[in-house]
Amino acid sequence: MSESGDVPGTLDAMRRLWTPAWIVRHVAMVVLVVGFLGLGWWQVSRAAAGNSLSWGYAVEWPIFAGFVVYIWWREVKLARRRAAEADAPPEETVVEPASEVTTGSRPAVRRPVRVSRVPATGDVVEDTDLAAYNHYLSWLNANPGARPGDYPG
Template sequence: MERLWTPAWIVRHVAMVVLVAGCLGMGWWQVTRAAGGNAISFGYAIEWPVFAGFVIFVWWREVRQALRATDPAPPAGPAPSVTAGAEPVAATPAVRRPVRVVRAPAVPADGADDAELAAYNRYLSWLNANPGARPGDYPG
């Protein structure tokens, strides 16, 4: 539990208490306004305690995550025995990197190039070759 008493965690604890007290105070203020005849304040009187509950929920999740992250790992179970003729099973990584595949541009099915597409590709090539140019400067 001493890991939850670092300066950063003390700031989080204090922020949680201040936010919850502020939300509950605002909720009580809205209740008094609603009792005074302001009908819309009934909705706000319900919202503010929900906000306080959300602050407590997020704080509790962060505390649990911090406690889990620094707990020692559980001891590993016994190693699986390798029997004769059994192939070793490779461990699959939990997160895999994406595979980049180089794709060739698709060729039209009938073999004829699209003239409009070719003109657009020339325009893009010109823009790439002239980085400071504006589209209106294109000579073609």
């Protein structure tokens, strides 16, 4: 390792990606990509032999391989960003004295506004279909062994 710390573009910057867990991820990515591309080639050979449905699968498998590479690359970037944030010195925060805060300033975080729910006023029109269905459900609940054809309504 270098004495000056991590230098971008060197292997020192990638040392966190060579832990046992990351090695398993790298191997899994390579195995999945090779497997998906192999399955895509297999589907191309089946499609060339006359199986027209295999053309769709021949396109699908390389897309899966690309997705695996995308997820792997995103995780590598995220791990490197977290490592850079962990290695960075903490930022110094400046605390303003309470006497300098103006009285008219608003807080940065406010409580959510609560809205009371008021029931609708006016005449409520009852839905006859809904009332009949609710009556049917209450009858079924009162008669658990009954069949739908036994309903008297």
